[in-house]
Amino acid sequence: MDTGKQRTFAVETVRLTKTYGGKTAVNQLQMQVQEGAIYGFIGKNGAGKSTALKMIGGLVHPTKGEVRVFGKPVSQGVIRRRMGVLIEAAGLYQNMTARQNVMMKARCMGLSDERSVDQVLALTGLSDTGKKKVRNFSMGMKQRLGAALALVGNPDLLILDEPINGLDPEGIRQMRQLMLQLRDQGKTILISSHILGELSKISTHYGIIKDGELIEQISQEELNEKCQDYFQVEVENVQRALPAIQEAYTDVQIEVFDSRTIRVYGLKETAGLNGVLAKKQIPVYACGVHSMDLEEYFFDRMEGGSRHV
């Protein structure tokens, strides 16, 4: 949507770079997160996700480049007030209770109304932990408390690094519902996770980072378009099968996945393809319709992009 006015992003990084002793952890990152989006930030371990999120959260100084949050530099105090951050393990005082930890964050922010403390505890399902010390919490409870700390002060932007790590299925479901609830309230969420299936249930946009570089930003709609269904056929001889399919179907996209597997995109009627191969006496070991999900798409991009013929 181009209204002619300059668009303000919730998060915008301009050539953001971080170098540690000659090794570049994040390289020229150009990320744009729209307001109100849930932006799934994906990458392998060591790809630079946490470093990038730390720079956006103001915890790490960039070597080069700039971070703008709601159009202003992240170094401004007024911007920090609009951000809630949960990066890596939740930062907690182990000898304090959940409420005392949230009280600490509230005092750090200068909030005097204790109702906001109770609100975030209720929102994250930690209201009834009583006098139990954090050191006795389960991993999932600690993660939820970390999220509660990020929510103190009702921030407009949440930066969450692996928030569902260590959560049980029920905890993951609760966290997902919380994210969706927060999105409905108009908050922008920048979230990284290794659990791509879970990420795909909530994200409206994705950014894929590889070796410190953002290789793609894509919306859920664009992803759906790219992740179209395909007909996969496993044959004895790809060299013979491929020209046969190309000859019979001119309006489809064909991908040779490996030495035995061919994927055909945009095929309207699948039965005929088996007939074509049978007529050419090409043995077929298996065939069926598949859907590409975020995980497959991610691995595809990690391997250097699609291999469409």
Place this chain on the structure above:
Amino acid sequence: MFNLLRMDLYRLRRSRSVYVCFGLLLAASVVVFVMLWLLAAPQGQENALRIGLLTKDELETSRSILDGVDVLELFRQTALDGGMYNVTMGICIMLFVCEDYQGGFIKNIMAFHEKRYLYVGSKVVTVGILNAVFLAGHFAFTLLLNLMFKDMVPWTDIQDVMFYLAWAWLLTTAFGALEIFVCICTRSVAAGSLAAVLLGGGVVVMMLYGLLNTFHAGGWLNYTIYLSFSTGPSRYTSVQDLRTFAVGAGFLILYTAAAGISLKKQDI
């Protein structure tokens, strides 16, 4: 910084290590008073003779231990001059600061406060408040013990007490700033503990003193925090006596600034 101070004081009140450290200081005072009572008080010496702690020949020498010692001098020698107070306080500060890093709560703080020197400022003020409470409480406890031991040593003028406690507070707070600086630089409990023992206990200064004395330059170390405790005046007699205030203020500013600069340059 006021918000951070409120946060630090909230945690300080709930920190068990603070009470343990204060308890250790008080316990040490009790031990010292009991020992002195056995060695120097007539009734105590009777008990010491009975349990074989003293012989009859040692009675007179033992009684002279407290000659010229008033309650302030006893407090100084018990707690501050030997470095026990600084070692204990150093460990207490180390636990307080390093917990921010170990638990990771520092991320919550730094994500919100872009002016990192405020964090250092808050910690130094917190240490200042803690020192004021510890010194006042410890001295009051010493008075109480002296009362319980039937005025074993004579009382000290209130002006002298106030003068001494004022510079002692400044020096101990400067040492607290040094401990904060070490903890922020290293983020390590081990390094913080080592600094508390080696710097607070005077090991480093005394080694340097020995080394510099071979070049007749050991006098410079009289301006260190550690030696200022033992060489500082117990009462105000001249402007020279204000030197310890200058030493305390100088080191307090130096270490606070160093900690602030160090934190500003760090990635969290």
